[in-house]
Amino acid sequence: MERMTGPDALMLNMETPSTPMHTLKVAVLDTSRRGRVVTLAELREVLPGYLGRFPRATQRLEYLSGYGARPFWVRDKDFDIDAHLDEMVLEAPGGRNELDAVLADLAVRKLDRTQPLWALTLVHGLADGRQAVVIRVHHAVADGLAALNTFMAATSLPGQQVTPAPIGSLNSGHDARGLFRAARSESWKLLRGVPTVVGDFARAAHVKRNATGRGRIPKPLTVRRNSFNARSGAQRVCASGDIPLASVQRVALATDTTVNGALHGIIAGAKRAELLARGEEPGISVTVFGVCKDLASTRTEGNEIATAAAYLRTDLADPVERVVETAASCEATVRRRRDLGFDLTAKVATYTGRLGPVFRAVAAHRAPLVMNNITTANMPGPRETRWVGDIEVVDWISFALAIAPADVNLTAYSYAGRISMGLIATPESMPEPAEFIDRVRESLAEVETALGIGDREPVATQDVG
Structure with missing residues (x-):
């Protein structure tokens, strides 16, 4: 048993009836080599032999009176794999549009908080006989890097096998009095640590005042709303697609920027x-994206990210200038975030408990100024497709969260030579999400044409982050 961290609890407490806080991780499977499809019965039999690798998979929340802002993770002695599995069939012809429609439905199907915070849906009926595994996992369980590491641990390179890790015994209970003692002890430590947090704020203010390129970094709550920040409800829309990683790498090299900057x-x-x-x-425009504390970490749980805001130079008509100036803002804000460190973000989340979500709810549909117009994410993934035995994972797509007032969220992962994009939004802020994915492709083509690099050979691999 362990107490939920402040950053994880923030993700838990942000959830409201109109704001689901689970993400979607989608693996598209090609089972042609094995000659038969994956069945739900097969998953039911096989999964328990590997879930022992991921402790959160069999842990549930335990709330204590007076300490509800940050519950404990405890073993679920009543864990039932069937409660986490279901299946559905796509409508014909089983293309991207049909899959995205199912994902939009799953995006608002909340997880049962009395059970471990994940669920798996096996989707049949994709074109070319393919299937999809869609995992809903609460953001309190894993951020983008932890989810990617989970995917990597659950898959392998071709010809290799994933080592089994059975769940083991779930009968060991927990001592309620011990939980109360642990919570009280931590509360006293937090109280004694207040002066340290005050000092951390002072140091952070000094870093911000002296940050290189601070004029390229948006100040908080100075962004005017646009139609991406429309007043919205509980419905979600999804769209997915990809662009060639090599093309974005070429743009980055031609403009002397990073792949992350070029993509933005x-x-x-x-x-x-x-x-x-x-x-x-x-x-x-302004985007907010997460910066990972340690991209080399192999953790499969938790949230160790801090947000950074950057200008998207949507005001610039020239595509090359737009890339260069946007990338410069991204670089400046990431540098400052790393100079600030990540400890203060974690401490603030621990102390504020439920206050952050309250403030967001008040400002979501009322304040004329917002933190950002769109939320983005960009993660480096595997350079070649991953496998589960003789099943090839031909695509890996991630969808994050649409949280008002910035209800449009575009998540990008590099995967096997492509940048895979998952767009989730509210229909009020993004009525035609598939069209926006097309606009990303058109924007890439516009930049390549302006740089005169569209027909060049692919370049050597460059870091995506």
Whole structure:
């Protein structure tokens, strides 16, 4: 048993009736080599032999009176694999649109908080006889890096096998009095640590004042709403697609930026085109994305990220200038985030408990100024497809969270030579999400044309982060 960390609890407490806080991880399977499809009965039999590798898979929440902001993780002695599995069949013809429609439904199907916070849906009926495994996992369990590491641990390179890790005994209970003692002891430690947190704030203020390129970093709550910040409800829409990783690498090299900066410059072009199509003046937009504490970490649980805000130069008509200026803002904000460190973010989340979600709920649909217009994420993934025995995972797509007032969230993972994109939004803020994915592709083509690099050979692999 262990107490939920502040960052994990923040993700738990942010959930409301209209704000689901689980993410979607989608693995598209090609079972042609084995000659038969995966069945739900097969998953029911096989999964318990591997879930021991992932402790959160068999842990549930235990709340204590007076300490509800951060519950404990305890072993679920009543764990039942059947409660976490279901299946569905896509409508014909089983393409991207049909899969995205199912994902939009799963995005609002909340997880049962009396059980471990994950669920798996086996989807049949994809084109070419393929299937999809869609895992809903609460953000309190894992951030993007932890989810990627889980995927890597659950799959292998071709010809290799994943080592079994059975669940083991679930009968060991927990001592309620011991939990109360642990919670009280931690509360006293937090109280004694207040002066240290005050000092951390002072040091953070000094870092911000002296940050290199601070003029390229948006200040909090200075961003005006646009139609990406529309008042919204509980419904979600999803769209998925990909662009060649080598193309984005070429743009990065040609503009002397990082792949992350180049990708955000391309997204800026898509957002500019979207706003113009809606009859809006583009102006400058702001994105918020997470910066991982340690990209080399192999952890499969927890949230060890801190947010950073960057300008998307949607105001610039020239595609190359747009990429260069957007990338410069991304670089400046990531550098400052790493200079600030991650400890203060974790401490603030631990102390504030439920206050952050309350403030967000008040401001979500009322404040004229917001933190950002769109949320993005960009993670480096495997360079070749992963396998589960003789089953090839031909695609890996991640969908994060649509949280008001920034209800549009585009998550990108590199996978086997492509940048796979998962867009989740509310229909009020993004009526046609598939069209926005197309705009990303068009923006990439526009930048390549402007740079004169569209027909060059792929370049050597460059870091995505």
